[in-house]
Amino acid sequence: MVQCVILAAGEGKRMRPLTGSRPKVMLPVANRPMLEHLLRAVRDAGIVEFILVVGYEEAAVRHYFGDGSAFGVKIRYVTQKRQQGTGDALMSAEPHLNGQFLLMNGDMILSLEDISKILVNSAPVLGVCTSDHPQDFGVVTVANGKVTGLEExxxxxxxxxxxxxxxxxxxxxxxxLAGITPSPRGELELTDALMPLIHEGRLSAVTLFSWSDMGSPWDLLDANEVLLQDLTPGIFGEIEEGVVLKGAVHIGKGTVVKTGSYIEGPCIIGENCRIGPHAYIRGATSIGNNCHIGHSIELKNSIVLS
Structure with missing residues (x-):
């Protein structure tokens, strides 16, 4: 049975101050932590055993996901005590791995379809995608389905x-991994362990089409817009007279939308919120739990944290 390792130990310094009190993977997108979107997609692809490598503010991850039973999976946790690179993070999970496994960075959004494309192949496989600014990432060259080069x-x-x-x-x-040495920045880089596979022509490349990187705050807004396209409408709170709801709108339990408010979907509003009166909330907006959007406030393409 294939297992899944998700690297979730980083702070996400480029996300500051949003990550001041929570790890990057717990930042919400469409009112769920980005890590939850990833875990659910992997689960739906048929994997039920997870190893989460945690570190910075790890208690938030452990508390939210627990043993995984609430999500229909089994989760083990491994703590990366010092931020010494992706290679070090993976090595910390080694005792829990039995055979073939999926390895993923925790700070991205990926569809079930793309994950399934990876899983139908035989290891080793690297997922790649096109970018209009490849210089910001590890650049990959491919020939006949095999990776021929990787440059950071x-x-x-x-x-x-x-x-x-x-x-x-x-x-x-x-x-x-046992044969690599620290990089100039003092970290054990997983990409260094890929080089023998590349030189031997053994590392296959699979092109992905739904990948979203969560490197910067504005990436959260882009992913939020994409995920809300599949929002299931539902009204579980109180809607006063004179409220207009248009399109896909989901309103959580205990939330009150006061008179004169106008909400355009796609929009998700969490539990125990107070909206309005006369608030105008436009599409691609996610509002977390226990939020107050006051009189005559207008929001559009926004994420409001709990």
């Missing part, structure tokens, strides 16, 4: 393909 954040990229941070491995990768 180069000023002159040789390709528009980038490393999407999702891999299918078997336990052979740990032999490669």
């Amino acid at each position: 954040k180069t000023e002159f990229p040789k390709s528009e393909l980038i490393n999407a941070g999702i891999y299918l491995f078997n336990r052979d990768i740990f032999t490669n």
Whole structure:
């Protein structure tokens, strides 16, 4: 049975101050932590055993996901005590891995369809996607379905393909990891362990089409807009007279939308909120639990944290 390792130990410094009191993977998109969207997609692809590598503010992850039973999966946790790179993070999970496994960065959004495309292949596999700014990522070159080169954040990229941070491995990768040395920034880089596979022509590339990187705050807004396109409408709160709801709108329990408010979907509003009176909430907006959107406030394309 294939297992899944998700790297969720980082703070996400480029997300400050949003990550001042929570890990990056717990930032909400469409009113769920980005890590939950990823876990659900992997689960729906048929994987039920997860190893989460945690570190910064790890209690938030452990408390929210628990043993995984609420999500129909089994979760084990491994703590990366020091931020010493992706290679070090993966090695910390080794004792819990039995055979073939999926490895993913926790700070991205990916569809069930793309995850399934990875899983139908035999390890080792690297997920890649096209980018209009490949110089900000690991740049990948591919020939005949095999990775021929991988270069980190180069000023002159040789390709528009980038490393999407999702891999299918078997336990052979740990032999490669044992042979790498710290990079100039003092970290054990997983990409260094890929080089023997690339030189031997063994690393397959699978192109992804739904990948969203969560590197910066504005990436949250882009992903929020995409995920809300599949929003299931539902009204579980109180709607006063004179309120207009248009399109896909989901309103949580205990929330009151006061008179004169106008809400255009797609929009999700959490539990125990107070909206209005005369608030105007426009599309691609997510409002967390226990929020107050006051008199005559207008919101559009926004995420309001709980």
